[in-house]
Amino acid sequence: xxxxxxxxxxxxxxxxxxxxxxxxxxxxxxxxxxxxxxxxxxxxxxxxxxxxxxxxxxxxxxxxxxxxxxxxxxxxxxxxxxxxxxxxxxxxxxxxxxxxxxxxxxxxxxxxxxxxxxxxxxxxxxxxxxxxxxxxxxxxxxxxxxxxxxxxxxxxxxxxxxxxxxxxxxxxxxxxxxxxxxxxxxxxxxxxxxxxxxxxxxxxxxxxxxxxxxxxxxxxxxxxxxxxxxxxxxxxxxxxxxxxxxxxxxxxxxxxxxxxxxxxxxxxxxxxxxxxxxxxxxxxxxxxxxxxxxxxxxxxxxxxxxxxxxxxxxxxxxxxxxxxxxxxxxxxxxxxxxxxxxxxxxxxxxxxxxxxxxxxxxxxxxxxxxxxxxxxxxxxxxxxxxxxxxxxxxxxxxxxxxxxxxxxxxx
Amino acid sequence: xxxxxxxxxxxxxxxxxxxxxxxxxxxxxxxxxxxxxxxxxxxxxxxxxxxxxxxxxxxxxxxxxxxxxxxxxxxxxxxxxxxxxxxxxxxxxxxxxxxxxxxxxxxxxxxxxxxxxxxxxxxxxxxxxxxxxxxxxxxxxxxxxxxxxxxxxxxxxxxxxxxxxxxxxxxxxxxxxxxxxxxxxxxxxxxxxxxxxxxxxxxxxxxxxxxxxxxxxxxxxxxxxxxxxxxxxxxxxxxxxxxxxxxxxxxxxxxxxxxxxxxxxxxxxxxxxxxxxxxxxxxxxxxxxxxxxxxxxxxxxxxxxxxxxxxxxxxxxxxxxxxxxxxxxxxxxxxxxxxxxxxxxxxxxxxxxxxxxxxxxxxxxxxxxxxxxxxxxxxxxxxxxxxxxxxxxxxxxxxxxxxxxxxxxxx
Numbered sequence: 001x002x003x004x005x006x007x008x009x010x011x012x013x014x015x016x017x018x019x020x021x022x023x024x025x026x027x028x029x030x031x032x033x034x035x036x037x038x039x040x041x042x043x044x045x046x047x048x049x050x051x052x053x054x055x056x057x058x059x060x061x062x063x064x065x066x067x068x069x070x071x072x073x074x075x076x077x078x079x080x081x082x083x084x085x086x087x088x089x090x091x092x093x094x095x096x097x098x099x100x101x102x103x104x105x106x107x108x109x110x111x112x113x114x115x116x117x118x119x120x121x122x123x124x125x126x127x128x129x130x131x132x133x134x135x136x137x138x139x140x141x142x143x144x145x146x147x148x149x150x151x152x153x154x155x156x157x158x159x160x161x162x163x164x165x166x167x168x169x170x171x172x173x174x175x176x177x178x179x180x181x182x183x184x185x186x187x188x189x190x191x192x193x194x195x196x197x198x199x200x201x202x203x204x205x206x207x208x209x210x211x212x213x214x215x216x217x218x219x220x221x222x223x224x225x226x227x228x229x230x231x232x233x234x235x236x237x238x239x240x241x242x243x244x245x246x247x248x249x250x251x252x253x254x255x256x257x258x259x260x261x262x263x264x265x266x267x268x269x270x271x272x273x274x275x276x277x278x279x280x281x282x283x284x285x286x287x288x289x290x291x292x293x294x295x296x297x298x299x300x301x302x303x304x305x306x307x308x309x310x311x312x313x314x315x316x317x318x319x320x321x322x323x324x325x326x327x328x329x330x331x332x333x334x335x336x337x338x339x340x341x342x343x344x345x346x347x348x349x350x351x352x353x354x355x356x357x358x359x360x361x362x363x364x365x366x367x368x369x370x371x372x373x374x375x376x377x378x379x380x381x382x383x384x385x386x387x388x389x390x391x392x393x394x395x396x397x398x399x400x401x402x403x404x405x406x407x408x409x410x411x
Numbered sequence: 412x413x414x415x416x417x418x419x420x421x422x423x424x425x426x427x428x429x430x431x432x433x434x435x436x437x438x439x440x441x442x443x444x445x446x447x448x449x450x451x452x453x454x455x456x457x458x459x460x461x462x463x464x465x466x467x468x469x470x471x472x473x474x475x476x477x478x479x480x481x482x483x484x485x486x487x488x489x490x491x492x493x494x495x496x497x498x499x500x501x502x503x504x505x506x507x508x509x510x511x512x513x514x515x516x517x518x519x520x521x522x523x524x525x526x527x528x529x530x531x532x533x534x535x536x537x538x539x540x541x542x543x544x545x546x547x548x549x550x551x552x553x554x555x556x557x558x559x560x561x562x563x564x565x566x567x568x569x570x571x572x573x574x575x576x577x578x579x580x581x582x583x584x585x586x587x588x589x590x591x592x593x594x595x596x597x598x599x600x601x602x603x604x605x606x607x608x609x610x611x612x613x614x615x616x617x618x619x620x621x622x623x624x625x626x627x628x629x630x631x632x633x634x635x636x637x638x639x640x641x642x643x644x645x646x647x648x649x650x651x652x653x654x655x656x657x658x659x660x661x662x663x664x665x666x667x668x669x670x671x672x673x674x675x676x677x678x679x680x681x682x683x684x685x686x687x688x689x690x691x692x693x694x695x696x697x698x699x700x701x702x703x704x705x706x707x708x709x710x711x712x713x714x715x716x717x718x719x720x721x722x723x724x725x726x727x728x729x730x731x732x733x734x735x736x737x738x739x740x741x742x743x744x745x746x747x748x749x750x751x752x753x754x755x756x757x758x759x760x761x762x763x764x765x766x767x768x769x770x771x772x773x774x775x776x777x778x779x780x781x782x783x784x785x786x787x788x789x790x791x792x793x794x795x796x797x798x799x800x801x802x803x804x805x806x807x808x809x810x811x812x813x814x815x816x817x818x819x820x821x822x
Contacts, residue, residue, distance in 0.1 A: 073818035104818040122820040312723040316761050349818055350727050354811035358766040400765035407484035407515040407760055409533040 001025070001094060001146070004059035005032035009039070009051055017051065030144040031058070031092055038393065042411075062326070062341030064302055065371040066095030066148070067364055070345075072102030072159070074352035075126040082139055087361050087399045089143035090390075091368035096140055097212065097343055099150045100128070103158035108133070108151075112201045113194075115163035133205060148264070149206045152214025153195065154184035154248055167191045169229065171222035182222025186248035187232045196255050203259040213252055215274070216266035216285070218245060242272045253277050264302065270294055281340055288329050295335035303329060303342035307367045309360055310347040316405020318387060319380055321366035327375060341371050361401035362391045412436070412505060412557070415470035416443035420450070420462055428462065441555040442469070442503055449804065453822075473737070473752030475713055476782040477506030477559070478775055481756075483513030483570070485763035486537040493550055498772050498810045500554035501801075502779035507551055508623060508754055510561045511539070514569035519544070519562075523612045524605075526574035544616060559675070560617045563625025564606065565595035565659055578602045580640065582633035593633025597659035598643045607666050614670040624663055626685070627677035627696070629656060653683045664688050675713065681705055692751055699740050706746035714740060714753035718778045720771055721758040727816020729798060730791055732777035738786060752782050772812035773802045 005021060005028035012018035021032040035056060043050045067088055069076060076084075085096060100108045106120030109129045117127045128136075137147050161168040161181045167190060168181040184191050202211055220241035223229050229244070238244050249269060256263045257279075264281045267290045268274075276282070281300040284291040285308070294301040306324035313320070326339050344367040346360050365387060369377065377383075384405070392410035394401040416432060416439035423429035432443040446467060454461045478499055480487060487495075496507060511519045517531030520540045528538045539547075551558050572579040572592045578601060579592040595602050613622055631652035634640050640655070649655050660680060667674045668690075675692045678701045679685075687693070692711040695702040696719070705712040717735035724731070737750050755778040757771050776798060780788065788794075795816075803821035805812040 074814060075820060105820075123822070126820060310725065312725050314721065314723050350814045350816055352814050352820075354806070355766070355769040355813040358769060395765070402766040403485060403761045403763050405761055409486060409516075409537060409763075411534070 001027050001063060001144075003027045003031050003092075003094070003144070004057075005029065005035075007032050007035055007054070007056040007058070009054045011053065017053070019051075027094075027144045028059075030089070031060075032056075034089060034092060038390075060092070060094075060372045061374060062339060062371045064095055064341030064343070065093045065368060066097045066302070066341065066343035067093050067360070067367075068097040068099050068150075068304070068343050068345040068347075069356070070099040070102065070348040070351075071107055071128070072099065072105050073348040075105065075107055075122060076348070076356055077353050078128075078132055078136070080353050080356050081136055083357055083399060084360065085136070085140050085143055085145055086397070087357065087394060087401075088145055090394055090397060090399070091365050092372050093364070093368050094145055095341075095343065096136075096145050096147045097150060097345075098136075098147055099152070099212075099347075101151055101159060102156045106159040106162075110198065110201060111205075112197050113163070116160060119163035120159035120161075130205070137206065146208045146210075147206055148208050148210045148212055149202055150212035150214060150264075151198065151202060152212075152216065152266075153252070154186065154214075154245070155182075155216065155218040156214060157184055160184075164194065167194050169222055169226050171219075172225040172227065175227065180222070182219045182226075184248070185226075185229075186223075186244065187229055191248075192251050192255070195252065199252075199255050199261070200259060203261050209260075209262045210264055210281075211256065211261045212264040212283070213256070214266055215249065215269040217268065220245075242274055245269075245272070246275045249274050249276075253280065267294075270297075270299070283343070284329075285345065291326070291329040292331055292335070295330050295338040296332075298338060300338050300340050302340050304345050307342060307344040307364075308347070309344050309363055310349065310351065316403070318363050318366040318404050321363060322370060322378075322380060322383055324367075325370060325375065325378065342367065344368075358400045358402045361394055361399055362387055362404050365390055365394075365404075412438050412474060412555075414438045414442050414503075414505070414555070415468075416440065416446075418443050418446055418465070418467040418469070420465045422464065428464070430462075438505070438555045439470075441500070442471075443467075445500060445503060449801075471503070471505075471783045472785060473750060473782045475506055475752030475754075476504045476779060477508045477713070477752065477754035478504050478771070478778075479508040479510050479561075479715070479754050479756040479758075480767070481510040481513065481759040481762075482518055482539070483510065483516050484759040486516065486518055486533060487759070487767055488764050489539075489543055489547070491764050491767050492547055494768055494810060495771065496547075496551050496554055496556055497808070498768065498805060498812075499556055501805055501808060501810070502776050503783050504775070504779050505556055506752075506754065507547075507556050507558045508561060508756075509547075509558055510563070510623075510758075512562055512570060513567045517570040517573075519560075521609065521612060522616075523608050524574070527571060530574035531570035531572075541616070548617065557619045557621075558617055559619050559621045559623055560613055561623035561625060561675075562609065562613060563623075563627065563677075564663070565597065565625075565656070566593075566627065566629040567625060568595055571595075575605065578605050580633055580637050582630075583636040583638065586638065591633070593630045593637075595659070596637075596640075597634075597655065598640055602659075603662050603666070606663065610663075610666050610672070611670060614672050620671075620673045621675055621692075622667065622672045623675040623694070624667070625677055626660065626680040628679065631656075653685055656680075656683070657686045660685050660687075664691065678705075681708075681710070694754065695740075696756065702737070702740040703742055703746070706741050706749040707743075709749060711749050711751050713751050715756050718753060718755040718775075719758070720755050720774055721760065721762065727814070729774050729777040729815050732774060733781060733789075733791060733794055735778075736781060736786065736789065753778065755779075769811045769813045772805055772810055773798055773815050776801055776805075776815075 002025035005023040008020045105122045121127045169185040171180040267284045282294045283302040285304045303326045344364040413436035416434040419431045516533045532538045580596040582591040678695045693705045694713040696715045755775040802812045
């Protein structure tokens with residue numbers, strides 16, 4: 001995605017300004033238009049708007065500047081997802097990481113497996129239809145935003161099991177099924193057939209090259225409690241659950257590769273020593289040290305550990321997000337080329353339509369600036385008035401952004 | 412305010428229920444109607460609503476069950492104040508503590524001193540007119556809610572000084588004015604003449620018996636830096652700024668008493684040994700130990716220290732509020748009669764129209780239940796589903812309450 005642009009506003013003659021926006025790609029044009037809008041401000045003595053003479057050459061520091069929204073813990077309505085895409089474009093973010101499913105609900109209407117949402121969604125009204133998904137993708141595209149879907153496996157899949165318990169692992173206590181289901185069952189062929197068809201559909205539905213396949217927080221105790229899995233591990237001389245998980249992921253890598261999809265996984269896949277192929281990107285969310293190790297190993301990395309928007313603290317906490325720079329998490333310059341970028345993450349355990357936008361904005365604006373601007377743009381003092389102005393600008397454009405920090409008002 | 416009521420829903424004959432609501436006062440009727448509404452629920456197999464047979468005798472544990480909203484750090488629009496009063500009535504809170512002015516802005520339109528808001532408000536559009544104030548009071552009254560105005564003095568008054576710098580203290584550095592203004596100036600007659608007229612107006616404007624006169628966080632260094640005040644203290648043999656502050660507050664007590672107003676002050680007035688008269692109530696906000704001491708001294712007390720809604724933490728933090736019981740902060744049973752009740756406080760440094768309602772609700776519902784229900788209603792486990800249901804109920808009635816904790820959805 002080429003996002004570089006050139007914007008020149010200059011005097012044409014004594015009374016007229018002339019503007020010129022140049023870019024090698026439509027994405028750069030979109031970013032330049034956003035900048036142009038932000039340069040316009042009301043004149044001091046009258047009802048007019050004005051813009052100053054300027055020459056801007058601008059491009060992002062990182063190519064992957066994302067925002068994760070979790071629509072499983074609470075369903076987020078389309079109108080809020082649209083508004084959120086608007087706000088992302090106001091902040092030049094270019095990746096909507098749609099954490100669409102999780103344990104709690106499966107709101108994606110699958111063409112291949114419609115029972116997934118029919119049984120796994122909270123309610124028939126709380127489902128994204130195929131048309132809804134296409135609308136979101138189109139709306140995002142028009143704003144220069146890629147949509148990367150995450151269908152998290154093999155854990156975080158309880159909602160899948162409402163319709164298809166047979167692909168999950170039965171957990172056992174004292175060699176008896178305890179009635180609970182754990183992660184997907186990696187020793188069943190059915191699991192992979194199912195995933196192959198589903199990821200094929202996802203690949204066809206979402207035009208982006210990337211699919212996020214999750215891989216985080218897998219309940220290995222459940223796997224180890226299951227007699228069939230115990231037997232499988234013994235027969236195949238598999239010593240630990242990480243080695244066992246490798247089987248699952250290697251097949252997923254193959255599926256991804258056969259579809260021509262690039263894959264993203266959460267940091268556990270790397271941290272726990274599950275095999276990982278070179279073209280898989282790792283998203284670091286819990287322990288920043290893995291960001292260093294991942295890039296040292298020559299794998300592409302996405303940073304999120306310092307930008308968890310569900311972590312709340314008193315007062316205006318944007319400074320915490322502004323303090324985080326991906327370069328600070330790698331120990332050598334040569335690792336920098338493996339940094340794809342970062343993502344702010346809005347997990348939705350205590351977020352729904354009532355507070356999604358107001359909780360994300362303008363906190364994610366701090367992340368957005370860190371990911372777009374040069375390394376040397378790092379002063380709180382100069383960022384603060386800019387952020388306050390930007391918050392008011394977002395409000396004026398319909399985003400209910402909360403005050404970034406301290407008292408004040410918007411005109 | 413008598414809020415006790417009796418609600419009986421029983422079978423009249425085989426097909427008809429009959430309900431009876433009894434109270435000695437209109438306030439009890441309002442509380443009973445709210446309970447009645449909450450007892451109605453959709454029937455399971457059809458489009459109808461149903462209610463169960465029940466006999467309820469209900470009354471609040473504390474008479475003062477409040478919510479403070481700060482409209483100075485950020486202006487809050489009337490529509491949100493109305494909605495917030497609706498939500499208060501849904502939670503049987505009966506005191507709207509209107510922290511209307513502070514350092515940052517003076518949004519109250521005074522009849523006597525219109526310059527206060529003309530110069531001290533953020534913007535002419537961000538002012539509560541006399542009519543607005545009357546509308547709020549009337550709206551609150553119809554919902555059984557008292558409106559207690561707070562005009563915080565002598566500190567937190569920078570916005571007053573935009574129009575009337577002469578009532579504030581000039582701060583000095585090295586015996587030269589440093590251009591800053593501190594708290595009100597207690598050695599000028601003008602200060603008291605001004606306050607007498609203003610509090611007279613407030614007393615006439617707000618029908619409630621109580622006025623909150625603040626008294627918190629007074630910048631004593633500024634007082635002590637001022638040569639006139641130094642001289643005054645020396646001449647009158649005043650040794651410390653607390654003794655000096657007593658002069659100010661004793662005159663305020665007289666003003667209050669001459670108006671027939673009861674006064675509330677913040678805990679500093681008590682904690683710092685400023686003289687305090689028996690009919691002044693103390694609101695404890697910072698150090699809970701003062702709640703014990705205040706009530707031990709036979710002064711009326713209002714608890715807020717454990718219900719600061721601007722203190723944020725990750726996840727659903729209503730449990731923190733639900734854990735707080737005013738009885739736990741006094742060491743003997745005889746002190747209990749001095750507990751007026753408590754208030755949840757929504758300071759607005761990082762809160763404005765975008766996030767006021769969603770940040771207050773349902774967190775303040777936990778406070779409301781602790782202040783209304785019996786001491787033995789204290790189980791998280793049983794409160795949680797009730798709070799989730801109540802959150803959905805508030806949403807259905809137009810309040811954008813956020814999820815209390817954990818995933819889920821409302822029908």
